[in-house]
Amino acid sequence: MTTLANLFAVASPYIAGVITESLGNDVGVRALYAIYMISFIINTLMLRFLKDAEPEGDPGKLPSVAAILREVYGGLPELLREMPREVKALSVVTGLAFISNALTAPFWVVYATEVIGVSNVDWGLILFIESIIKIALTIPAGMIADKYGRARTLLAAVLVSLVSLPSIVLATGFTHVLLVRVGTALAVALYIPASTALMADLVPRGMRGRVMSAVGRGSVMLGATGGGTGGPGMGYLYTVFVVAGSILGGVLYSADPSYPWLGVLAACAVQLVFVILFIRDPEERER
Numbered sequence: 001m002t003t004l005a006n007l008f009a010v011a012s013p014y015i016a017g018v019i020t021e022s023l024g025n026d027v028g029v030r031a032l033y034a035i036y037m038i039s040f041i042i043n044t045l046m047l048r049f050l051k052d053a054e055p056e057g058d059p060g061k062l063p064s065v066a067a068i069l070r071e072v073y074g075g076l077p078e079l080l081r082e083m084p085r086e087v088k089a090l091s092v093v094t095g096l097a098f099i100s101n102a103l104t105a106p107f108w109v110v111y112a113t114e115v116i117g118v119s120n121v122d123w124g125l126i127l128f129i130e131s132i133i134k135i136a137l138t139i140p141a142g143m144i145a146d147k148y149g150r151a152r153t154l155l156a157a158v159l160v161s162l163v164s165l166p167s168i169v170l171a172t173g174f175t176h177v178l179l180v181r182v183g184t185a186l187a188v189a190l191y192i193p194a195s196t197a198l199m200a201d202l203v204p205r206g207m208r209g210r211v212m213s214a215v216g217r218g219s220v221m222l223g224a225t226g227g228g229t230g231g232p233g234m235g236y237l238y239t240v241f242v243v244a245g246s247i248l249g250g251v252l253y254s255a256d257p258s259y260p261w262l263g264v265l266a267a268c269a270v271q272l273v274f275v276i277l278f279i280r281d282p283e284e285r286e287r
Contacts, residue, residue: 006138010131017124025120076237079210087202087211089278090218093158094195095238096267097220100165102245103260103267107253108225111168112177115257122174127225130181137189145194149281154198157190158275161222162268169258184223192219201282 020028063071083091112118118126145153164183171177199218203211216235234242252259 006131006135010135011128013127013131014121014124017119017121021120028120075210076214079207079214082207083211084202084204086279086282087199087215089274090195090198090202091215091235091237092274093154093271093279094216094218094220095241096271097191097222098234098238098242099245100264100267101220101222101224102242103249103252103263104165105224105226105249106246107249107257107260108168108223110253111257112171116171116173116177118174118177123177126174126178126181129178130185133182134185134189137186138193141189142193142197144190145197150194150198150201151275151279151281153190153194154279155272155275157187157194157222158268158271160190161187162265162272165223165268166261166265169261181223188222191222195219198279198281 016028016032019031022028023031080088109123112123112126113120141153160183164180164187167183168177168180171180195218197218199212199216200208212235214235214237216233216238219233248263249260252263
């Protein structure tokens with residue numbers, strides 16, 4: 001699913017770099033947002049071809065928003081008590097990844113172009129190469145997770161991200177930045193299938209919907225560069241922390257451009273500790 005969806009966007013970063021380099025940042029970005037708007041109009045028109053599956057039984061009347069919020073947040077303490085220890089640990093690892101994105105996602109392109117000095121086209125080319133590597137590695141990484149264990153694969157992903165993500169502050173040119181993003185591609189390819197499969201394996205079926213709405217599906221796009229820090233994989237429990245991380249990232253970058261990635265280094269170190277101490281493949285997987 002991840003591989004096929006990403007294939008459609010593999011050349012987008014390079015194309016965006018060419019457009020902004022040709023038209024200038026101001027006009028170029030406006031043109032890109034116009035394309036963005038047109039794509040959403042097309043998506044909206046295509047919704048007419050989609051149909052809901054027939055519901056099983058009578059779903060009844062939809063409760064009010066207030067009633068839904070009371071039920072969701074009122075049952076949160078009980079849900080946290082019922083969650084297995086490994087799920088709690090995986091939730092911490094996933095949450096720290098979202099917070100790391102909040103700290104740095106808006107600043108990758110700014111740091112690469114303004115501090116390191118790569119051009120818009122070079123940055124687009126780097127993301128293009130990263131996308132190709134990520135797509136090529138995702139399916140083999142999923143096979144590795146199945147064969148050698150999800151927990152081991154997750155550990156490898158965290159180790160790679162610990163080395164690659166903060167290394168951007170040491171980069172001095174195109175080649176160095178490319179190596180950082182290639183490491184990021186490897187980390188993402190290992191992380192997503194391992195963490196997503198672990199979440200499915202570890203969470204009891206009877207509470208799977210509640211857990212995944214709270215903490216997500218376990219998947220995170222490590223090293224996000226587009227400014228987006230949430231997405232469909234993020235649970236509602238992380239919202240406040242991600243918002244705070246976004247504000248903190250701006251404060252840190254204003255103080256020193258390298259500080260947000262030092263925060264990522266600390267987050268990755270904590271992730272590593274949680275994976276080593278608390279996360280194991282279950283002897284019997286949930287179904």
